[in-house]
Amino acid sequence: MPKPHARRLFLAHAARLVIAGAALPLAKPALAALPNARRLEFDHTHTGERLSVVFAIGDRYLPEGLQRLNFFLRDHYSGEIGSIDPQLFDLLFQLRQELDCEQPFQIISGYRCAQTNARLRSTGSGGVAKQSLHMQGKAIDLRLAGVPLVDLRDAAISQGAGGVGFYPHDQFVHLDTGRVRSW
Template identity: 50%
Template sequence: MQGYHRRDFLKISMATLAAAILPRTALAAIQASDERRTLSFYNTHTGERIKTCYFENGDYCPDGLARINHVLRDHRTGTISEIDPHLLDQLHAIKRNVQTDQPFSVISGYRSPQTNRQLRQNGGAVARKSFHTMGQAIDVRLPGLSTQRLRRIALDLKAGGVGYYPRSDFVHLDTGPVRSW
């Protein structure tokens, strides 16, 4: 270890270990909590609105998750898929951070592989293996909150991918590796 002393190595090792062990994000605090978690959605393509509890008494609620899966379905094909509950936890952390009961406006939730292929063929900036096709991504905006601020809050969670689309006025969130664009 040229350029480092043993003491420096130990300091760096301890800092890395502490960072890995200590909960650092709002998401970690929420996931550790047994509090009741409720989300509201407005699907911009279907006009559907829901407000539902998806987590209660220390566990995810199958009925609430099913209602969310339905509203976040692929609006082009009608295909419903399971949405990753950790994605919902990200949204809940954002909602708590801004202390709002406004529904998330959903631009895109689940996307079937067929729809994903179609969007790619039509020249859309769509990933070949999109997290949308696995129920692990959502494109949203939140009324009363700029998408720039929504992006900042999502980045601070350090819980997955965050894409910012200011021209289209939405933020992409996913449960993949932490990254941003």
């Protein structure tokens, strides 16, 4: 039989956990209001999903925010979830600031598993590299509503932080955290 003192301590601790858990949903919007919060918004063109997430506070990445981004940017063909390079989110955040745009990024492709990549290459989809950085979680294909594609491309190139591919016919820009290059 537990001692009354131990039981009271257990109940007090459990009550604190319940109260803290109930406050969590209230704390999430407060994160976005912090002056050093880094937030991104997305619309996924294939899944129809939307996401607004704080992924970092200052220079500290938030694990829950990164997990939500990994899930959102999963391979939309297979459902496989990859680990996206947080530097890609830093690049996207900087692009929105440079372009002074509050619109969500429209996602065409994020993470891509090896099987999906091979299938897309075999069907003749243009621009699918054999060793695509999408498979490493280091690339994203997107556009930004209200921003001309050429302006998005130019702003991405000016960052000097990775690869930038321009696909005007397909209406997207490819960004990655690989070596600096453009095509």
